[in-house]
Amino acid sequence: MSTDMVMMQQKLADSLNWTLLHVLIVIYEEGSISAAANRLNITQSAVSQNLKKLEEQLQSQLIIRNTKPLELTPIGHYCLQVAQTIFTEITSIEAMKGSNSHLLEGEITLLVASRIHNPKYNEFLVYFKKKYPNITLDLTVKSSMDILNILKQKSPAVGICLARHLPENLNHKLLFNQRYYLYCGYHHPLFSATEVTFNSLLTEDFIAFKSEDIGEVLSPITIFKESHDITGRISAYTNNLDEAVRLIYTGYGIGALPDQFIAATHLESKLRRLPPKEGIADVPIYIFWHKHRALSLIEAKFIEEITAYENFELT
Known part of the structure; x- marks a missing residue:
């Protein structure tokens, strides 16, 4: 891999905002921007702006507009998988607290x-x-x-x-x-x-x-x-x-x-x-x-x- 490619990847990793990835997860799970806004308790405009920022950072369209149900582009699906993996790792932080860090903690419904x-x-x-x-x-x-x-x-x-x-x-x-x-x-x-x-x-x-x-x-x-x-x-x-x-x-x-x-x-x-x-x-x-x-x-x-x-x- 070239030095330029490594530098581009590092720049993206340093600048990418987890909040934007979380918004993508919620949009996909809820099936629409309006439903995502209700779940996140923010305006539809704010959800749309966050999605736009994420697409601009990735320089790729993630969602196919005006489709029901909502559809992701191929890069959108890949980004979603990455976001879900990150989400799982973040939820493990609370579970791994304490002196017995090898033991999982938490509650399952x-x-x-x-x-x-x-x-x-x-x-x-x-x-x-x-x-x-x-x-x-x-x-x-x-x-x-x-x-x-x-x-x-x-x-x-x-x-x-x-x-x-x-x-x-x-x-x-x-x-x-x-x-x-x-x-x-x-x-x-x-x-x-x-x-x-x-x-x-x-x-x-x-x-x-x-x-x-x-x-x-x-x-x-x-x-x-x-x-x-x-x-x-x-x-x-x-x-x-x-x-x-x-x-x-x-x-x-x-x-x-x-x-x-x-x-x-x-x-x-x-x-x-x-x-x-x-x-x-x-x-x-x-x-x-x-x-x-x-x-x-x-x-x-x-x-x-x-x-x-x-x-x-x-x-």
């Missing part, structure tokens, strides 16, 4: 679907706590639909939940599958039956989840029922796993439940697993985060660790 059970998931949390004792988890339980809707708004959070369709604007990684089996409860006639065949289940009353509709997260259960001619009456609907267990236990009907959840409930001995012995459906559990929101260092580390955790059984 986790949105988690209720009643996710997997022994390996528990083992991962033990592992993560031991490795990063100064990271705090701010964990809120919500429905999978609510989690996905919140993440789509670029909320500063990471989600762990079910999803039948994977949103285009969210990154995702499969963590594990929850295997669903058919069960009856203590107060159901099949509980004490000597032998139960799959054919004997076809007309039994059924407990159904509201999310079993085609296209919803538990639709694999409905697909199995329809493909195997299970035609029994739906005796109860619920959107809550605990209530489904209660209804099955009290004999309202048979129903599909995740096996690993049953192993963790006090009613395990009062529920009987029914044929088929291989179960009826796998429902995948994913981790999600927004594609166009810069992750903090500890968010990136959590995602890196959980997706690489070797003890997860990805079936």
Whole structure:
């Protein structure tokens, strides 16, 4: 590389204003100059001026004007990637404070679907706590639909939940599958039956989840029922796993439940697993985060660790 080129690069590095790069990130994340102005609590004119200054310093057009949604030029995309990398490094400064500078500090907002059970998931949390004792988890339980809707708004959070369709604007990684089996409860006639065949289940009353509709997260259960001619009456609907267990236990009907959840409930001995012995459906559990929101260092580390955790059984 020539001396002149090195000098030009050094001059740009010395003069480039981080604030201008931050404005570019916000414009891209919000999708327009007006929305960026609202988020930054400054005028649209100020946002436009900052963008113009950045383009002048780089001597390149970064945004294609008058496009909806907003589009970046190729150099604009590259500049955005650089800006996001810088943002991640800046957020790490706070995390690296203190005498134990090798330990990350800070808080991660986790949105988690209720009643996710997997022994390996528990083992991962033990592992993560031991490795990063100064990271705090701010964990809120919500429905999978609510989690996905919140993440789509670029909320500063990471989600762990079910999803039948994977949103285009969210990154995702499969963590594990929850295997669903058919069960009856203590107060159901099949509980004490000597032998139960799959054919004997076809007309039994059924407990159904509201999310079993085609296209919803538990639709694999409905697909199995329809493909195997299970035609029994739906005796109860619920959107809550605990209530489904209660209804099955009290004999309202048979129903599909995740096996690993049953192993963790006090009613395990009062529920009987029914044929088929291989179960009826796998429902995948994913981790999600927004594609166009810069992750903090500890968010990136959590995602890196959980997706690489070797003890997860990805079936």
